[in-house]
Ligand SMILES: [Zn+2]
């Protein structure tokens with residue numbers, strides 16, 4: 001099992017290398033641009049060259065690129081929808097340019113679920129059609145805050161079934177989001193049942209990544225507050241997740257709170273400890 005963190009690109013992609021080494025990353029996730037803006041800079045060739053060489057040398061793989069937050073392919077607003085499709089095309093292209101492997105996108109929000117899901121399907125089909133490369137797009141489950149879709153495995157399955165090139169689609173399971181959406185990941189039985197349900201509905205082979213976050217909020221709260229591994233309301237459940245047989249070959253990325261490097265190393269130590277306690 002490979003573990004890693006979300007790493008900042010502040011100061012340039014080249015800075016990712018040392019930050020990843022400091023956190024003992026075997027895999028990692030990053031934003032390729034400001035996640036809270038539409039505008040972006042073209043990639044700097046020299047900077048990207050250094051980054052790619054560094055990733056090869058330390059053998060960090062796979063690399064996941066997280067989409068900006070503003071994107072909403074489920075939106076009924078035509079302009080926002082179009083901007084979101086354009087943005088996804090750009091992200092798929094940038095991901096290929098930095099030799100990364102996956103793009104992660106949150107499933108969007110819409111007050112009308114059926115319309116929203118149809119809009120997601122339409123947008124993804126358009127983007128995959130325009131960005132002709134081998135990058136896999138991963139759909140991330142949501143905590144169901146506001147009008148977010150994709151809080152139930154059946155909705156994710158419905159989207160996948162509508163995608164023409166669905167060999168280019170995978171799923172990210174965020175444990176804090178699933179818990180906030182009502183999946184009982186705090187008990188051994190709940191973890192087993194939830195993962196069996198994922199396998200039955202979506203298929204475990206579609207699962208390309210686990211976002212291993214504990215939750216500061218309670219089960220079914222629909223609120224997204226990531227917390228330190230083992231110290232939130234999922235608590236012991238984190239150990240059951242890490243040791244579950246269906247997840248043994250999946251990469252795990254932590255998006256736990258951090259003030260500094262020590263917080264990350266503390267969470268990583270906890271992961272290793274839970275893994276030994278089978
Ligand atoms: Zn996540």
Ligand SMILES: [Zn+2]
Pocket residue numbers: 174176177224225226
């Ligand atoms: Zn989250």
